[in-house]
Amino acid sequence: MIPSAATFAVPTPSPGDLAAHRGAMLRFARRRIRDENLAEDAVQDALLAALSNLGSFQGQSALRTG
Numbered sequence: 001m002i003p004s005a006a007t008f009a010v011p012t013p014s015p016g017d018l019a020a021h022r023g024a025m026l027r028f029a030r031r032r033i034r035d036e037n038l039a040e041d042a043v044q045d046a047l048l049a050a051l052s053n054l055g056s057f058q059g060q061s062a063l064r065t066g
Helices: 014-017 022-033 034-053
Strands: none
Touching: 014 034, 022 034
């Protein structure tokens, strides 16, 4: 019998888990946006949104893909 997804507990990422990806996010944003201040703002907005919604993370994807 194959266990269902409900069988496994999905650990909720911690703020530290999210912060660990900040550098990669900032590098990506700098390449796309090409403005240091706007790139920083975009990353901060993304991290704030992720922190605000940690409770809804279902573990169906990785924190970082790619």
